[in-house]
Amino acid sequence: MGTTSLWLIIGLMMSRSVSALSNIGYFDFPTGAGECTGNEDVLADFMADAKDLYDGMVAAMDLVSDAAFSTEEEYADYYVARQLLLGWFGITFDDHSNVVDNAESWEILQDGDGDLTAPTYPANLFCEGSMGNFFDWSAVALDVDENNIMVEDQGVSIETLYPTIYAQRNSASSSFGTIKPYYLSSMNRYIFMGNQIDQDICATTLNGGEMYGLTMPGYVASETTTTVTDAAEGPVEVELTYDVMADTVLICPNILTGTVFQYLTLADMTAGTAIEPGSGTGLNTIVTSSSTMFHELIHLTTTWTSDDSINPHVVVDYTYDVGEAVQLAEGILEIPNDPDEVYDAVYAALNAQNYVFFATAWYNWKNNPVSSDDELSAAVFFAGLPEVWYWPIASEKKAFKDAGF
Known part of the structure; x- marks a missing residue:
């Protein structure tokens, strides 16, 4: 798979030490009004979480591109990655990883030459x-x-x-x-x-x-x-x-102090009560405060083209709501003030929160299994609610075993 400029930039950025503000090398920290002094530790945790979300999303995309598996666990990962790309970006694939529907969104996720394209950097980071x-x-x-x-x-x-x-x-x-x-x-x-x-x-x-x-x-x-x-x-x-x-x-301070979401960081999320498939718990209840940094980095790294003009595929904010994000990927979300028109599914790849939902759902699948004899028992948020990994095709697991894997 051709790594996107978005993913490569975030990967390079996150490879730096994040133990203190002076080491978060992608940002400048202006002093005075709005300064970030006193938030060193939480910002370091947020940057580390952004890297983990980035790593997971790239891994999921690579799994779909490669379509290589020999165990049930590998197949489950491949199937979950495909279904999450469908649920959050409206992209469907055949069994050979060829895009069947919404190829433009797949191209947006992969397009780019890996160059840092902002006209000047580091970016400025404020906390008030x-x-x-x-x-x-x-x-x-x-x-x-x-x-x-x-x-x-x-x-x-x-x-x-x-x-x-x-x-x-x-x-x-x-x-x-x-x-x-x-x-x-x-x-x-x-x-x-x-x-x-x-x-x-x-x-x-x-x-x-x-x-x-x-x-x-x-x-x-x-x-x-x-x-x-x-x-x-x-x-x-x-x-x-x-x-x-x-x-x-x-x-904003409400994010840095953890007063908005149930969990401040990914570590807090995985230390919490594991979510059972079919429990009805919404993905929005496990999204972390730290995912706000990932959200803003999606905006930041898609703003510019290599010739210092605004990117026509800049990722903006069409919706923050989990249900509307699913509708956006389905191509059925109504355009505000124009209920007779809907957004095309490609807009899911241009909405920052869809990236957050995808990356959080994948992270939960890989890191937060429920208590069960079945090792593949983590909940998967294919469409905002927790399901077993082979949902909605109950025969998927049986077919895999029947094939001799």
Whole structure:
């Protein structure tokens, strides 16, 4: 299988030591408003869990690609991986690992050359939502010393300084409305995010849900020109420039302190009560706080192409709900405000939480067996609820044994 740029980037990133903030080499940690000081240990655990989720997802994809097995346990892994790819991404395969349906999603999972494609890195990581202030596009832009940018005694607006981003404010990839400028007080730089987000980013509630984290794309260095009026010379054309800005990731305090989900880390999940197949326990009840880091890394590593433009296959947020994620993979999820239309199944591969659900379901299958004489007794969340591994085809296990394995 051709490893995706997403998976290779995360793999390289996670190979670094994560014992302290200074060793989490994929991120810079700005000091001041929103800083992560005091969260060293939990961030290290979150990065380690993200690597485990990454390792498992790649292993599952490799199993389906290789279709090589000689024991019941190997076959069960292969079958579970196939069914999870169907349940969470709508991808079906024949017995020779050829894609039968939704080949575009499989290509999205595999496509890429493995290069780190952000225009600059490391990304910036914050742990508090009060990081700065929103401004209107018409406001006078601030420089790195937090002074107004003036040319010939005339203020330069943010719209004038960032004309490309301003022009894309309605069409740029955002799950949170029209793009607006947000000035990071600890860095004295602008980032841009949806206008549905609160000033304290982590206080944002959308559709009744809490904000857990957010990834905000940076931008490439650019220059533009504007015309100002000189008292003596009349209209004068002036060149304006701004530097490249790295992507910014926020993990909110409610996630870092473990107040949202039942389990903080994967270790907590596997130390809890094992989930019996058929028990009705939802996958959403075992998703960990640490999976938020994995979720944000999915956004982060799919944002850019190698030519520093926004990736047309950037993974965004269409839904966070487990049932809707299943519907998305089935191609039956209604488009908001347009109930006569549904998302195509390919959108599951463009929704970050589908990756989280897939990776968590696979991790549970491999690491959290129930108490049983049957060693292949872990619950599998094929469609959000725990089932035995050969569900929904009860003859699958018997057919495997009849074949002599």
